[in-house]
Amino acid sequence: MELEPLYLTFKLAAITTFLLFFIAIPLCYWLVQTRSKFKPIIETIVSMPLVLPPTVLGFYFLVFLGPNHFLGSWLQNTFGIQLVFSFTGLIVASIIYSLPFMVHPIQAGLSSLPKSYTETAQLMGKSRFLILSKVLLPNIKPAILTGIVLTFAHTIGEFGVVLMIGGNIPEKTKVASIAIYDEVEALNYTAANQYSLILLGISFAVLLSVYLINGGYLKRVVR
């Protein structure tokens, strides 16, 4: 069993989770505060990956970010960024594919807080950044932890999107879930089993921690 696919998997999951956290926080704050008529459209787009087959998402990434499309060629010619069949492309795809797993818990957490927290701080003349960082986020730690854990776990389990946009390039885009598929195709069940056991154990531990949070145990620890 090679360790590279496992390393790539956790690197992808960590970077995706980290970046998605900073994307999701302002997005969630906007979704909770806004009275815009575009809110349902944005919420629908955020939730699309929940119901869409990963291959559909991967297919459109491949089309739009490929060198034959305006967007893909522009990115390549202007910034030298090639998103198709690259690790950077995997990160972009993972961020979009895992978006609802980070946004939903944090949005639910922010919505559950009384309006009076924000309004009291507004009346004190505090900035949005200060309200968010000092008042709102510290009071939804369990929701944030749930978002982080679910995003991390979901990225570890990605297959369809990763295969479509990243292909199967060793040491570049070959993550553990694809390695398992490869090993099974090569009838190397021992290696496939080793990868699978590791992913199974990690997924179990990660999801167990989510249920402990929801059960209130980690809630007390975190506070």
Added chain:
Amino acid sequence: MIKCEFSKTYTSDKRAFTLNIQTSFKQKAINVIFGPSGAGKTSLLRLISGLDQIDEGIVKANHIYWENTSKKKRTSIAQRNIAYVFQDYGLFPNMTVLNNLKFVKKKLNQELLNDVIATLEIKHLLMTKPNELSGGQKQRVALARALVQQPDLLLLDEPLTAIDEVLRHKLQSYLITLQKKYQFTVIMVTHSLQEVLKIAHHVCVMNHGEVIDQGTTAILLSKNPDNTLKGTVLHINQTTVTVLVGVQQILVNKSQILDTDYTQGQIIRILIQNNLT
């Protein structure tokens, strides 16, 4: 003077509720908005604070327009220097009581902070988090946090309803003491006539989204011979007594209703509300 002349319609799926407000509040005094539930009292507070926006009209404080829809003028919420004690107090659960107070301003007036902590008797609670406080303690902390902001205007949305009568009387006394000392303007919402009688310098009676009467408590009561505040069903029995000997307190059913010194020969008027709320 805080002058309010505006209209606002709140619409929800079920119904629309319109406020048509024509009233003013006295500066450096305790103003009480009184009226039954659903009269629009809280909405009026929110519109004055700027948390909700009026549809049409003006809100003017000390010759400065906080809202003026015809000139499309609006003073930002922060510039109004308002402290607001919400019905749920809005204390931040992640901070201790002391940190809740310190969060208000970068440079707190230390003398004021100490005075407020002493007057409201919260020194022993400073390292406690709000979730560990009782209802009465939360109210004192919320009031303290509002006061250390040194607001020009203090808005109180029925802050004294969820506590027992003895504590309520005590908190009312705190408020009177602190207002007298620091001379800020208070606008307080209540549906308790007892509160109006005890603390109000100026009363604004509301019903169905409109201010239907305003003035001092005495004027309002004398205007209404049946001793009711217009538009309410809370009746008061009024009686005049002459104090025969000096008294320090008057008890009705073991509840202290007056706590000032009264001297021999002084004529006082006692208002007894049938149903203290």
